[in-house]
Amino acid sequence: MNGPYIDLHTHSCLSDGNLTPEALLTKAREAGIGILALTDHNATGNLTALRAAFPELTLIQGAEITCRYAEQELHVVALGIDPDHPAIRRVLARNNPDRRPYLSAILDKLRGLGLDVGTYDDIQAANPESRHFGRMQIAKEMQRRGYVATADEAFDVYMGAHGQRLAYVANPLEYVSLEEGVEAILAAGGLPVLAHLYYYLLDAEGERTLVRRFRELSGEKAAMEVHYAAYTPAQRESLAAIADEFGLMHSCASDFHGNLEGETLAHGFVRAQCAPLLKALGL
Numbered sequence: 001m002n003g004p005y006i007d008l009h010t011h012s013c014l015s016d017g018n019l020t021p022e023a024l025l026t027k028a029r030e031a032g033i034g035i036l037a038l039t040d041h042n043a044t045g046n047l048t049a050l051r052a053a054f055p056e057l058t059l060i061q062g063a064e065i066t067c068r069y070a071e072q073e074l075h076v077v078a079l080g081i082d083p084d085h086p087a088i089r090r091v092l093a094r095n096n097p098d099r100r101p102y103l104s105a106i107l108d109k110l111r112g113l114g115l116d117v118g119t120y121d122d123i124q125a126a127n128p129e130s131r132h133f134g135r136m137q138i139a140k141e142m143q144r145r146g147y148v149a150t151a152d153e154a155f156d157v158y159m160g161a162h163g164q165r166l167a168y169v170a171n172p173l174e175y176v177s178l179e180e181g182v183e184a185i186l187a188a189g190g191l192p193v194l195a196h197l198y199y200y201l202l203d204a205e206g207e208r209t210l211v212r213r214f215r216e217l218s219g220e221k222a223a224m225e226v227h228y229a230a231y232t233p234a235q236r237e238s239l240a241a242i243a244d245e246f247g248l249m250h251s252c253a254s255d256f257h258g259n260l261e262g263e264t265l266a267h268g269f270v271r272a273q274c275a276p277l278l279k280a281l282g283l
Contacts, residue, residue, distance in 0.1 A: 002034030009253030013129045015040035016136035018259035025054045031265040037062040042095040044083035067181040080281045081190035088188040109167035150261045182217040193223040193251045215246045223249035249277040
């Protein structure tokens, strides 16, 4: 029997998460989750074997697609997509170029600060199950070597765009535009969900402009993460008001990675909090 809870935004080692998909689903089952979306960054997993191994879970095919918007990165969660649709395959291929030069530049900066975390090949060898190599893997290695207490500290002090930026390197990757990303999700039969609105550090006018544009592109299939684990009740109320004003369905999201301090899947999100979205997904 399915558990009573839902989670529509999670990550595994197929991108920057710490757990295999099987370990993630085991934790989800233990947390009482009955409906879960696996939404790795610019990657889709094969759910056929997972559905057979976890018949008590309703698994939603998803991905978190990085898009360009107003000279910054924007994340759009794709739910219920056909992972083999040509439009999605093109977007994922474009969003997964060779990351070695970019990550090597970060490692060089860290080394110049006296923090030897190894080479790109060292990081890759330390994460044999990961298909995606990014800053999170570097952060984990920094933590393992005692340079930082948490992965969050690695971003806040060294690699993040909004912290002290001691080893920050601008990401040169040319992701798809917001328009291209949403178009591909819709073409693949999915629902576009605007992820973690407050992550982008926009002012109130900028937030409304973004949500309005997202609704224009996505139409009646537009959704937004309202019940987001890291946000306060007051923030969730504000997000609900924005979503309702522009006609976006509500989504529930832990954004679980399994490698950050205090992370859990036990947030108690229930169907009623995003009933229209689940109905649109046929659930």
